[in-house]
Amino acid sequence: MSELPYVLVLFYSRHGSVSEMAKHIARGVNKVSDVEVKIRQVPDVADTTQIAKPALPDEGAPYCTLEELSNCSGLAIGSPSYFGSMAAPLKHFIDQTSTLWLTGQLIDKPACGFTSASTMHGGQEQCIHSMMTPLLHHGMIWVGLPYKNKELIHTMTGGTPYGASHLANSTNETTLTDDEKALCEAQGKRIAEITVKLRE
Structure with a gap:
């Protein structure tokens, strides 16, 4: 019996917010x-x-291995926003993926991103862009978060069409709002659905 394809939820979390988001994205998957x-x-x-x-x-x-990344059928990648960019530990991991790039292991696989910052204008969208860029170089297909998810319209905290986000009230704030939870789960469900469709 062959194993089911899997979505890899890969993240770095310093204070716990991104880790909490990863759990809700997994629920969506x-x-x-x-x-x-x-x-x-x-x-x-x-x-x-x-x-x-x-x-x-x-x-x-x-901890993630390069083999687990190589063998995934879809990817959700998350990081806190540091000055509008992904955190160094996640960038360091991505910088080790040259062998996957050379062999085209991630080409045509769907990917999405999620992030957290402790200020309203803490670079959440730019952080997601910073994670998107190397994955586009890998030939992955970026999956955003459409406005059919009504939480994107009325959220007063996190949420972007580029990917799920969380606005922490302080550095150690890990409690997601209901809107943020719903958007994380919607993103997980969407990346999973597209992963299945692309394998048909």
Whole structure:
């Protein structure tokens, strides 16, 4: 019996908001038949030459391997917004994917992005763009979040047509609003549906 294709929910989270978003995106994926979900994170990087983290995380999702990325059928990628860009640990992981680019492992697979920032104009949309750019170089198909999701229109916190976002009231605020949860789940469901369709 062959394994089901899977959507990889890959993220870096420093204070917990992006990790919480990943769980809701996974719930959305799980609403779709014929596809599974794998939640994976990337480790911190050190600002010196010392090892930043142990081989296994103390808590949360396992660290992602290049093989898991290569074998996914769809990708949801998430990061906190740091000055309008993805966090260095996620960028470091993506920078290790040259072998996947050379062999075209991600071509024609759907991808989407999600992010969190602690200020209203903290670069959420630009952060999603920063994650989109290398994935377009990989030949992936970017999947946004359409306005049929009414939460995009009336949200007073996170939510963009480029991908789900969260507005934290403080650095350590990890509680998502109902609108943010709904948009994360809608994004997970949409990436899963498109993953299944592209494999038909």
